[in-house]
Amino acid sequence: MAHRVPRLVAAAHAVLRDPGMAEQVAQDAFVAALEQWPSGGVPDRPGAWLMTVTRRIAVSQLRRDVDLDAKYERVAEQAAAREDIALEDLADGHIDDDILRLVFVCCHPSLGRDARIALTLRLLGGLTTQEIARAQLVPPATAGQRVARAKRTIRDAGLAFENPTGAERVDRLPAVLEVIYLIFNEGYAGTSGSGWTRPDLAGEALRLGRMLVHLLPTAAEAHGLLALMELSASRFRARNGPDGPVLLEDQDRMRWDRLLIRRGLDALATAVRLGGGPYTHQAAIAACHARARTVEATDWPRIARLYDAYLRRHPGPVAELNRGIAHWKAYGSAAAREILVPLLSDPRLANYPYLPAALAEIETADGNTGAAITLLRRAIAMTDSAADKAIVTRKLQALDRTAGRARNEDRHR
Numbered sequence: 001m002a003h004r005v006p007r008l009v010a011a012a013h014a015v016l017r018d019p020g021m022a023e024q025v026a027q028d029a030f031v032a033a034l035e036q037w038p039s040g041g042v043p044d045r046p047g048a049w050l051m052t053v054t055r056r057i058a059v060s061q062l063r064r065d066v067d068l069d070a071k072y073e074r075v076a077e078q079a080a081a082r083e084d085i086a087l088e089d090l091a092d093g094h095i096d097d098d099i100l101r102l103v104f105v106c107c108h109p110s111l112g113r114d115a116r117i118a119l120t121l122r123l124l125g126g127l128t129t130q131e132i133a134r135a136q137l138v139p140p141a142t143a144g145q146r147v148a149r150a151k152r153t154i155r156d157a158g159l160a161f162e163n164p165t166g167a168e169r170v171d172r173l174p175a176v177l178e179v180i181y182l183i184f185n186e187g188y189a190g191t192s193g194s195g196w197t198r199p200d201l202a203g204e205a206l207r208l209g210r211m212l213v214h215l216l217p218t219a220a221e222a223h224g225l226l227a228l229m230e231l232s233a234s235r236f237r238a239r240n241g242p243d244g245p246v247l248l249e250d251q252d253r254m255r256w257d258r259l260l261i262r263r264g265l266d267a268l269a270t271a272v273r274l275g276g277g278p279y280t281h282q283a284a285i286a287a288c289h290a291r292a293r294t295v296e297a298t299d300w301p302r303i304a305r306l307y308d309a310y311l312r313r314h315p316g317p318v319a320e321l322n323r324g325i326a327h328w329k330a331y332g333s334a335a336a337r338e339i340l341v342p343l344l345s346d347p348r349l350a351n352y353p354y355l356p357a358a359l360a361e362i363e364t365a366d367g368n369t370g371a372a373i374t375l376l377r378r379a380i381a382m383t384d385s386a387a388d389k390a391i392v393t394r395k396l397q398a399l400d401r402t403a404g405r406a407r408n409e410d411r412h413r
Helices: 002-017 019-040 046-065 071-079 098-106 113-123 131-134 139-155 166-188 201-215 220-233 258-274 278-289 300-313 317-331 333-345 352-366 369-382 388-410
Strands: none
Touching: 002 019, 002 046, 002 098, 019 046, 019 113, 071 131, 098 113, 098 139, 098 166, 098 201, 098 333, 113 131, 113 139, 113 166, 131 166, 139 201, 139 333, 166 201, 201 220, 220 278, 258 278, 278 300, 300 317, 317 333, 317 352, 333 352, 352 388, 369 388
């Protein structure tokens, strides 16, 4: 039921226009379900039941807080229960989906970039403070302060739950794309918890991306982001196996979703034709993997060149890490070390487990088992994700066995 939370928060915010209160109302609806369903039975349509209760609680809260009958009646009419509006029902660019409208509110220019992202990840992604901190590469206390300040700003400024004009949409689009991308990333590879993926988050991000393309058909980066998400989502089925998470190089590519790949490649072609940008560039990298029928067929030199071009325009530590891996695959470990070793001193990656894990792979390939074991232990200590811990632990156990055999051989010489 957790995947319903963003819709409930968005519906409550449509009435209350206070993100903190909206979040509380959504929680109250779940409490009502826990109290009533055990005795009365689960309704035939639990999602519709939760939505109706959420709106009823929100309107009751508004009625307590607002004395002006006219205002109450107007907002109550807007909050009348309705089913989700299909993509085909969007007309004339009018945003009729509560969640997408709330994304645009959270990306209001009165909020700073970091606050916009943190608030949207909290309200619509349902991410914890710890998860937001990892997504933004900041301490948890900083992430919590950003969310709290953003909620106060929206509440105190009385930001309307409006449909932004065409110009306002264009102004806010980069922030909207960024938060949708981060929500998808958390769904694709959760930074904490027992599961490696969160299909509810990834699915919601995909739905919002498709709506954006329908709403803004000439926005190149809306198509670029959609292409990136479709291509990445095509690997979902292959990312989990009987023994746990499966890395890209070990995946059964016959399980990749060819329909999503085709849709992603079509969206990429449209993005390129319209001019493209950073998401289009990342989608082009994802397309290299999607087109390779085997891991050996992957065009790593092309991927390395794409990362080189991307980093020249959009520098960032995580992308630099990925660039280093691409250079390793394309040109060898010496080329990779030139890129990756300096990142060890980057404070933004001080607690980022994928950096020592990547360096451990290179040390393993070069036969430096002891160094690899040290790096893998560091990566395990850094991550809160049970799935990531399982992956790295399997690698560590394999190296420990290798090191043990080597010690035994030395003793018998």
